[in-house]
Amino acid sequence: MMTRVNRPFVGIPSFLRARIAPDITQLDAAIAILGIPFDEGSPFMPGTRMAPRSLREHSLRFCSEHRGxxxxxxxxEFLGEEIRGGLIVDAGDVDIHPTNVEKTFALITEAVKHILDGGAMPVILGGDHSITYPVFRAFDGDIHVLHFDAHTDYGTLxxxxxxxxxxxxxHVVERAGASSLTQIGIRSLRHSAEIVEQVIEGGNRVIPMGEFRRIGPQGIGALLPENARVYVSIDVDVLDMSLVPGCVSAEPDGMTYAELRDSLKAIAERYQVxxxxxxxVNPLLDVGSGVTSYLGAHVVIEFLGNICDQPRWRASRRTTCPG
Known part of the structure; x- marks a missing residue:
């Protein structure tokens, strides 16, 4: 049988060409990619619903089924063992019920619970940032939340x-399992003083860009106790607006790619993600090359590679390897 070439523009675009999980309730993997094509939480411009598909397409440019x-x-090499060993699966997309936000959110939580019950780590491709709440409420136990963003997303109800x-x-901080919330890269001039003060008065930490540049990525890796359990939420607009044309909420004076990459690496090295x-990411606003989706796939893949490079991950995967 002739070996397929499988160029990035060929085939079904599962993330990193990972095998597709036919039944999310019967996972046999250590990592599950889950798309949430939802943008009804974006009151300004729609389009982020198209991001999971676009991120998958651009992920095909990085790896093959034979190498990381x-x-x-x-x-x-990074992710080579995970890819060759079938430890990564693409669990498809959550079904979206247009205009029925609570139903969609319930389906998001249910899907993430299935992934966790199957012993896999969920890697979520949004979608707008409203999806972090129904994702996070699927988790049990005490978890610190590290939130990279230009905005606090802490609006009043x-x-x-x-x-x-x-x-x-x-909503996230109201969950019993939220041990702490740290918001990194906050800088938008569209905040009110009251909102930022409410975040801090709730016992949380806001790290604006000036403070981030003083403490650097290694300072992010020293915010919490070593081996703390963390959930990380990354808004593409934490990056400077010059880097992300396909983002409706982009702001000036953001992080470089290296600053975000090194911060996520420090998190992977010190904490249990x-x-x-x-x-x-909004593909409808992006330039023709899809550079924002490409950069997004880059962030997800490098962060995942650094997570899987840690001794704690290698120890845990002995019990999660398929077969």
């Missing part, structure tokens, strides 16, 4: 608005 990605800087992308973290999401 190679870092010229570190001169070694008024005018019958409660499930937008500007409200997610007010129980899951993460990546949100707010």
């Amino acid at each position: 990605y190679y870092s010229p800087e570190e001169k070694r 008024e005018q019958d608005m409660q499930y937008t992308n500007g409200h997610a973290f007010r 129980v899951g993460f999401d990546f949100v707010e």
Whole structure:
């Protein structure tokens, strides 16, 4: 039989060409990619519903079913064992019920619970940032939340608005399992003083860009006790707006890619990452090359590679390897 070439523009675009899980309730993997094509939480411009598909398509440019990605800087391969060993599956997308936000949120929580019950770590492709709340409520136990964003997404519940992308973290901190919330990269001038003060008065931490540049990525890796259980939520607009044309909420004075990458690497090295999401890419606004989706896939893949490179991960996967 002739070996397929499988260029990035060929085939069904599962994330990293991972095998597709036919039944999310019967997972046999250590990592499950889950798409949430939802943007009804975005009151300004729609389009992030198309991001999971776009992120999958751009992920095909990095790895194949035979190898992981190679870092010229570190001169070694990442994710190779996970890909060759079938430890990563693509669990497809949550079914979306248009205009029925509570039903969709219930389905999101249910899907993430299935992944966790199957012993896999969920990697979530959004969607707008409202999806972090129904994802997070699927987790049990005490978890610290690390939130990378230009905005606090801590809006007040008024005018019958409660499930937008500007409200997610007010809901997250109300969950019994939220040990702490740390918001990193906050800088938008569209905040009110009251909102930022409410975040801090709730016992949470806000790290604006000036403070981030003082403490650096290694400072992010020293915020919490070593081996703390963390959930990481990454809004693409934590990056500077010059890097992310396909993001409706982009802001100036954001992180470089290296600053975000190194911060996530420090998190992977010091903490136990129980899951993460990546949100707010809008392919409808992007330039023709899809650079924002490409950059998004880059963030997800490098963070996942650094998580899987840790001794704690290698020890845990002995019990999660298929077969």
